[in-house]
Amino acid sequence: MQMSMVQPVFKLELNHKVSPGIVIIAKYDGTHPCLTASAGYDKIIIHHPYGGISSGRAQRSQAHGEVSELNVSQAVVALAAGPLRPDCTRDMLLIGSPTQILAYDVHDNSDLFFKEAQDGVNVLITGSFGKSNDMLVIVGGNSSVHGLSWEGNEVFWNVVSGRVTSMITFDFDKDGENELVIGCDDFYIRVLKNNQFIMELAETGSVSCLSLITEVRFAYGLVNGTIGIYEEGLRLWRVKSKQKAIALQWSGESLACAWANGRLDWRDGASGRVLRRVQMRAGSAAMLLADYRSLGAPDLVCVSDRGEVLGYPPYHENVGFNATTKKVPSEEDRLAITELLNRKQALMVEMQHYEANAASEDMDDRPVTGMPTNTRLQVAVTSNDDEGCLDLAISTNNETIVRTALVLAEGIFESGETLARHPTINNLRSLVYAPLKPPRDVPIDIHIKALVGYAESEQFHIFELTKHLPRFAMYRTAPSTLSKTKSDNFVTFRITERIQRICIWINQNFLLDEEVEIENEDMKELNMTFLSLRDKSQLNMNFAANGQVKFTTPDIGLAGDLIQSLAIYLNVGDLQV
């Protein structure tokens, strides 16, 4: 993929540094968009190309005639703007410092409100939420979200389990009311509806940005470099880069992404394939959608951390950025021919392999690259009490050896995204163990690549397998001999569900040597004890005949996860405690 020669439709310099992520575009007079950004610790700059701001606290910048500076004497950690006042359409500027929120009317030079934020301020957005159509200020704190009215009164609040790093509001479940989608640093994206979390999406890293695409889709980015798209709670695709995504925007049927190193790319919404790529001269600070040229359609406004602003029109794949460079049909044929030859080349390489097999059928001696064709790879997961981990046993079914095993998964290794096993030359066997220690109770798909051959091979066959680890894989069934320790920590509740369905839930969510089965139809209760591989603590689950359920565990987080998982499986909205 080569760098695109595409030129921006507009370009300007702010002559100020810009703090990444703290950039907005607002219409303070109700019509003209002004780029507003934090320019270092306590300074806010407002770019107003359509005429200056008359007076007030904002000072004209010495570095740029169309920029005003606003000093707020506190660190600026978040900015937002929106038409908060019900009586006018002008955008109000919201300035978040670590402990306070100031709502300021730039046009009138007056304060709307000033509010202490007990839980800190990480993210500010404006939007309507729930049944009310009023524009609210939504504050994401260190462990909570708060909604404030235009006068600064609290309208709602809720607890979130991590530091809020990103928020958007939209009608997630298509019922006509907006829900709040919250990204946190505890690797979860949660959907809040009327003070209830209706969905939790487990991710593999701290969430850095969220962006709405259509009614049912939104894009997300993680600190570890992953970006992707969710549709109705299901992930369509994701890709991982070494860079961190600063901002994502949906522009002209493709997903634009601004990376920390200043690269911008446009990706196909369905697959994540890169369509176009541009490199800015400095690292990215923000990317926003705004009609900055007042043409009636929003452009993609990209801001670098050195204060360079570039505008790109919506990108459409077939016509590129400018309709004038439309491809002539013959050129399309030529591109297709190049593609077809790529395909042909790949197929020919594959065919050579099969032809070589056919040619070697009569040979008796074992070539250095060979392997019996009926070699198969087997993978099993067993619990290892001594090491406190799960052992992934990877083996072949004959005398071939597993030279190398690569286990690819996200969020479960202390460093990187791979675990590798490469036995020494004297320890080559057809069986290799790889230890797994998932730190959190989430379902994980692990991909295994095993290189199989002979000890002296120069070339190895690659076997690939995907193994699904259930959510509670780190709890193994306790041996019957285990003495029951008395524990005072438990949670009880009541459900009305057949024990058969409970068994299915257990089979799906735990890693069991043998599946739990109902011995006869009359069985009405179930009692199971598990041992945590992490700390050897016990977990007891008792499902009584009368619907009473008791989970005994010293880990309150685990109890919560179990209830959440069971409730989602049984589709229970309310639990009777």
Next chain:
Amino acid sequence: MMEYDLARIDYILCGITYPGTLKILPNPGHKTQQKFAVGDKNGVLQCLCIKDEEPIVQFKTLPGKPITSIQVASTNGNHIDKIFAASGHEVKGYTRKGKVFLTIETSVSETITSMCILNSDLVLCSGRTVTFYRDLREIYTYACEDRVLDIAAFSTPNSTRVRLLVLVGNKGAAVVENGELLARTQIPSGPTRLIVPPAHRTAELAVFYGASDGSIGLIQYETDLSSTCLVEGGGLGAVVCVGWYFSNGAHLAVGRHDGSVQLYLVDLDNVTEKPRLKFTYFCGEPITSVCGGSVGTEETELLVSTFSGRVFALRSQRLISGGVALNNMTPEALASRRNKLELEVARLEKQTAAEREKYQRNTRSLNAGMSTPPLLEIQYELTGAMLNGWQEVVITAGVPLDMLFIYCNKKLEVQTDSAAVLSVCPPQGKASEILATVRCQAGTRRIWLQMRAAVDCGPEITEGTQVLVYVLPAGAPRIARLIKLSLPALPQYSQHVDPDRADDRVWCELSLSGGFSVAEMTSWLSEALPGELPRPAASITFAREHCLLKTILICRYQRGAAVIKSDNVSTIATLKDLLSYCSLKRAIRVNISCDIPEMCCPMLFKSIKDRFLSEYQRKKEYHLKEAIGALDLDINTINNESEPILCEEYLRVWKSADDTKNKLFFNDLVATVEQWYSDWCKLSLYGRDNSSQKIQLKTALQECQVNDIESILTHNDLQIDSNM
């Protein structure tokens, strides 16, 4: 920069190609569209012409030994109409019709890597030798000091004698006539390919070259041999091939290993003029040949072949969009070519699917056959340490890559292409290993890795380090190829120098005697030094230079005796350990003695003193700049000249260029000097403890107390005397 607008048109697929195996046949006259010939690794030579962008095969040979060089020439002095293909140690001549009219079984021992034809003279390069044939009779061979990379022949006026300009690996260029060396010159950029200007005057001898550092230059010989660099490398890939492209002037076409094709406009009347870059195209895999000609249409286009065997043209957009009528080509012809190809791919798809099915059925059958895929087409080359101290390996594959897995039983630092994701795996028990994966971007066919031994891996380097790289392709066949790399113990000695140069240095000397052969000594030294060593001969002398410290290593050896000299005491210490370890392993008795002069440490320090001081300054400024940066001052306030808030000195530091890219070498230099001192103590004091001086030295180095450092390095013996 992008002044020309050329677009790609794909012609054919062939096997893996070697550099310089695609040539355009000059025109016999009236007909204007030219043919081209390409030879591949499967040994297939094909000659094609293009009609309506559709390739038409003129002739095609059967597979055989890999074709490593192609030349076109005339045999009767008329127009050029013959194709010469070299494979193994054989050269075959073909007529335009594909008839073999000549076969030469040469006596060269190695594969012919390049050749050149002038009238009835044939010059072959293989390994280190140049072989000269006249009228199919071998006239002479000339052995160079290192691999012969490329060659050009020039006829001398009023004489039948032929002068040869030879590019020799690591040595630069040489002029040879009649088996005698006339002149030679060192060219540090490492020229790999040369090309003769199209209308050169026979009186002088001049060629353009492309080098492994990416630069382009000129070599001239009139009274003496000289070289001029015309275009700096500037981070571009190594030049693999060069060619001519004539369209509104003469352009030097350059194909590089990083997949770029470039056109430089050159002034043939004034060849020393800097060529102007006019066009760059990236194709993603190494380019093996570039040549200009009227192949697809009557106008010139650039014909390009790639490593994996793609042959395509770069043709002016004007000819493409408006040109359908111009070449009398209907859009239907193009659409029909596309349809034909679509059908062919669909058929191949079906055939492959059937074979795949059969293969997978086999995995479940009881009477197993063998799955024996052919070796994946992978080329790789490990360089000596570069200026930043890292060694680089470039891996090129014929198919797109998915992943690399790297294993080394010693601690290693690894870095890779920014487009790939490097992930260091958790250790598998022993902490002194490294396991890492590199996940490639889609379509990657070429990737580099840089490696160096971790700083804390300890001074006890007894032998070269072996690194295993498993290369996993993205598609079928699902086969991983294992590449074994040996990282030498002294990778920094990558620069070749003249062993006889007179230098005022203080030499440490290591003498060995015992029952070893020259081949054994060569193999032991290859554990220590990067790149190829001279081939075993009766007696061998060579010299290398440390790429960072500029210290010299001279090795002289013959059967049973070796003398190794260096002004770097640590180098001698490392070699002493390594050679005794190697001889022990082979159970050969070797007597090792070394002579370490008193003054070697202070002299060594003197040689890097300026650098040491400037690095210290850089380090200080770096910290200062960080501190100023942390104040988060407003750029406008800083730049306000009427009310300066920073003193001049701080302002200069603040404004100094961001050279975070150039890593700070100060700590490396400190470690180097410490190592010198401790090696000097080890070798000359026979293990006597002087740890207190070592601590003093460390403090003095870190605080840059030059006088203290020098006195510790110089007077250490005096201090020891007084202690006794």
